[in-house]
Structures are given as structure tokens and as C-alpha cells.
Amino acid sequence: MQEEITEREEDENAIPIHPEADFEAMRKAGRLAADLLDYITPYVVPGARTGDLDDMLDKFTRDRGAVSACLGYRGYPRATCLSINHVVCHGIPGDKTLEEGDIVNIDVTPKLDGWHGDSSRMYCVGERVSLRARRLVDITYECLMLGIAMVKPGATLGDVGHAIQKHAEDAGFSVVRDFCGHGTGKTFHCQPSVLHFGMPGTGVVLQKGMIFTIEPMINAGKYGVKVLSDGWTAVTKDKSLSAQFEHTIGVTDDGCEIFTLSPKGLHRPPYAV
Numbered sequence: 001m002q003e004e005i006t007e008r009e010e011d012e013n014a015i016p017i018h019p020e021a022d023f024e025a026m027r028k029a030g031r032l033a034a035d036l037l038d039y040i041t042p043y044v045v046p047g048a049r050t051g052d053l054d055d056m057l058d059k060f061t062r063d064r065g066a067v068s069a070c071l072g073y074r075g076y077p078r079a080t081c082l083s084i085n086h087v088v089c090h091g092i093p094g095d096k097t098l099e100e101g102d103i104v105n106i107d108v109t110p111k112l113d114g115w116h117g118d119s120s121r122m123y124c125v126g127e128r129v130s131l132r133a134r135r136l137v138d139i140t141y142e143c144l145m146l147g148i149a150m151v152k153p154g155a156t157l158g159d160v161g162h163a164i165q166k167h168a169e170d171a172g173f174s175v176v177r178d179f180c181g182h183g184t185g186k187t188f189h190c191q192p193s194v195l196h197f198g199m200p201g202t203g204v205v206l207q208k209g210m211i212f213t214i215e216p217m218i219n220a221g222k223y224g225v226k227v228l229s230d231g232w233t234a235v236t237k238d239k240s241l242s243a244q245f246e247h248t249i250g251v252t253d254d255g256c257e258i259f260t261l262s263p264k265g266l267h268r269p270p271y272a273v
Ligand code: MF3
Pocket: 069, 070, 071, 073, 076, 080, 081, 090, 107, 108, 109, 118, 213, 215, 232, 246
């Protein structure tokens, strides 16, 4: 998965430790990801064609001098992922249109000056989203933020996964096992793998300078998923609703910095735009 030849040989299994200059680059890439998700918010309405939303996000990305890391990634055909209702992740934008009452995740990864800002949010389409779907969206957002709250030097990825899993399961929901968060930076996906379930005190011990995503996918029903014949679209096996939020973060001296926070305060629905 290594995309560029670097000066020294990088161990693909090592977790990169980034200096402050890399954090500065990630602030810019993360800010663009957040701006993209802010920008598209008023257009996520009943009747919107997913392919058109993707085109708008692709243009916004290019206008800011970046490219989408998704486009062409392992053959992926579009700039973004739009995952509606029982689609867990990697929904491919196209002719499908959003309908009143849908919940949809939009996942963007602009690559700016070689650095990746990876973030996603849920959007509620129209005014008639069911209470259960809204609750799933709320709990999933809380899962992400509870996971982020665990991040500091000396804590473990098991602490992060456990916080997410406990909150999801206490609410009667389940945590998807087949996809995880990941290190990012100059490489789209690198170590560590960030599982959204686990046991406290286990797994990788966090260190200042690590950069990774947390991106829990929470299902209203069981956690099983399957990938459709297009090779990308992941759906819940039991057709239950699924939600996801994602931030890219960096470990600091006493906690973490979120690179992909919304400048407009559009953290979770309902978005006042
Ligand atoms: N942005 C997704 C992630 O969070 C990856 C999408 S890869 C794609 O890791 F090819 F499906 F776009």
C-alpha cells in the first residue's frame, strides 16, 4: 500500500511517530475534509442525486488544490463514499437519489500537499427520519467522541475500542467488526489498525506523534456485513440501519488534537443550515 518511495526504508508494520511539522500539514488536510463536509450539508436533501453530490465534492476538492485519495484507490471509481441506510460504508455515488427519511454517511479524504484528511459524518435527509434512526446516529456520534476522549499517551487502543463498544452495546446496537480505523498521514492507510471494540489495557500503547482515524460503524441490528458484487458496497447482513462518524486525530502531550473538526460547528445532525 506504500504509495511513494521514501528516502529511508519504512517498515510497513511500524507506527509512524510524527513531528510538529507533520501535525501542521495534517491541520490543513483535516481542515479541508471538514470544510467539504460543511459545504455539502445544505445539499443533502430529498431528491439529491448521489453522483451529483460526489461531483460537487470532487470540484470543491480540486478548487482547493487537492485531490481525492479515494478516486482510483484500488480501482474505486468516485471521489467520495455515500452510504445510505443499511449501507455500512463504501457506498459508490451514482444515479441513486436521496429520499425523505434516509440517513446517509458522507466520507471524504482529500489529499492536500501529500497529506490525507479523512472524515465522515451522518446526515438526516428531510424531516421524517425515524426516532430509531436518529438515536442510532446520536449514539454513533457519541461512540466516536467517547473513543477520542480515551486518547492520550500511555492509553491503549483497547481502551478506545472498549469505550466505543460499551456505549454502542449498552444502547442495544452492535459494532461492525470487518472495518476499522487506521493510521494515516502521507499514506492513506497505515498502522495502527484501530478496532472499535476491545478490552481496556490491551493493544497498542499510544504515543505522542501518532496520527490515526477513529471511525466506528454501528449497526441497529447485528454486526454482520457483506460486500455487494460491485466489490465495494458493504451492507448489513440483516438489512438493519448502520451509521458512522470519522475523525482524523493526532496524539499530543496530554490528549489528542482533532484535525477534522467542523469550523462551522456542524458536528452532528440536526445541522442548522
Ligand atoms: N475514507 C475511507 C476510510 O475511512 C476509505 C474509502 S476507500 C474508497 O478509510 F476507496 F472506498 F474510497
